[in-house]
Amino acid sequence: xxxxxxxxxxxxxxxxxxxxxxxxxxxxxxxxxxxxxxxxxxxxxxxxxxxxxxxxxxxxxxxxxxxxxxxxxxxxxxxxxxxxxxxxxxxxxxxxxxxxxxxxxxxxxxxxxxxxxx
Amino acid sequence: xxxxxxxxxxxxxxxxxxxxxxxxxxxxxxxxxxxxxxxxxxxxxxxxxxxxxxxxxxxxxxxxxxxxxxxxxxxxxxxxxxxxxxxxxxxxxxxxxxxxxxxxxxxxxxxx
Numbered sequence: 001x002x003x004x005x006x007x008x009x010x011x012x013x014x015x016x017x018x019x020x021x022x023x024x025x026x027x028x029x030x031x032x033x034x035x036x037x038x039x040x041x042x043x044x045x046x047x048x049x050x051x052x053x054x055x056x057x058x059x060x061x062x063x064x065x066x067x068x069x070x071x072x073x074x075x076x077x078x079x080x081x082x083x084x085x086x087x088x089x090x091x092x093x094x095x096x097x098x099x100x101x102x103x104x105x106x107x108x109x110x111x112x113x114x115x116x117x118x
Numbered sequence: 119x120x121x122x123x124x125x126x127x128x129x130x131x132x133x134x135x136x137x138x139x140x141x142x143x144x145x146x147x148x149x150x151x152x153x154x155x156x157x158x159x160x161x162x163x164x165x166x167x168x169x170x171x172x173x174x175x176x177x178x179x180x181x182x183x184x185x186x187x188x189x190x191x192x193x194x195x196x197x198x199x200x201x202x203x204x205x206x207x208x209x210x211x212x213x214x215x216x217x218x219x220x221x222x223x224x225x226x227x228x229x230x
Contacts, residue, residue, distance in 0.1 A: 004160075090160060108161040110160045
């Protein structure tokens with residue numbers, strides 16, 4: 001079984017400040033890792049994903065995330081946030097291998113609400 | 119491409135009523151999933167499908183049925199609505215396990 005913990009339910013920051021949204025996961029097998037963003041009253045949009053290779057992943061809107069296998073973490077960062085980054089962010093994991101009941105299942109964290117103040 | 123479409127956008131049901139939430143995608147994706155989103159709980163998987171004719175249960179399948187007769191469509195049926203099923207429902211699709219999941223705009227369901 002796999003699980004995802006987002007360590008902060010809410011993160012308030014001022015515009016142009018850096019931000020880090022924390023995500024830890026637990027899994028008995030290797031996983032693919034994702035960050036999604038949800039703007040108010042909208043569906044989820046993929047920000048970035050880690051499948052393999054370089055542990056630093058760059059996504060859309062200036063976001064990046066670093067996979068740390070030893071700490072089982074996948075924290076999301078942005079060096080300078082904008083008002084438009086205000087949204088809820090979800091970390092998610094998915095098993096890479098086929099077969100069994102875990103096939104295709106994407107497990108989400110509880111979400112972190114990022115609020116950017118002027 | 120319309121992407122992933124969901125209907126209706128809003129629905130109010132009385133306890134005990136049944137209904138079907140529609141989901142369709144035009145990207146020829148094999149994988150389709152249904153999630154429910156509740157405050158502070160993230161998204162929880164209800165049912166998923168890895169292709170036409172193949173479905174399986176997710177974390178919270180009780181009270182819901184699905185079928186996948188075509189690649190494009192993946193309807194979610196509520197058999198006898200309960201207030202605990204008040205939630206926002208999202209349908210998603212992807213080309214494979216590593217593929218990006220594309221989400222629909224959601225259906226906001228209230229059961230009174």
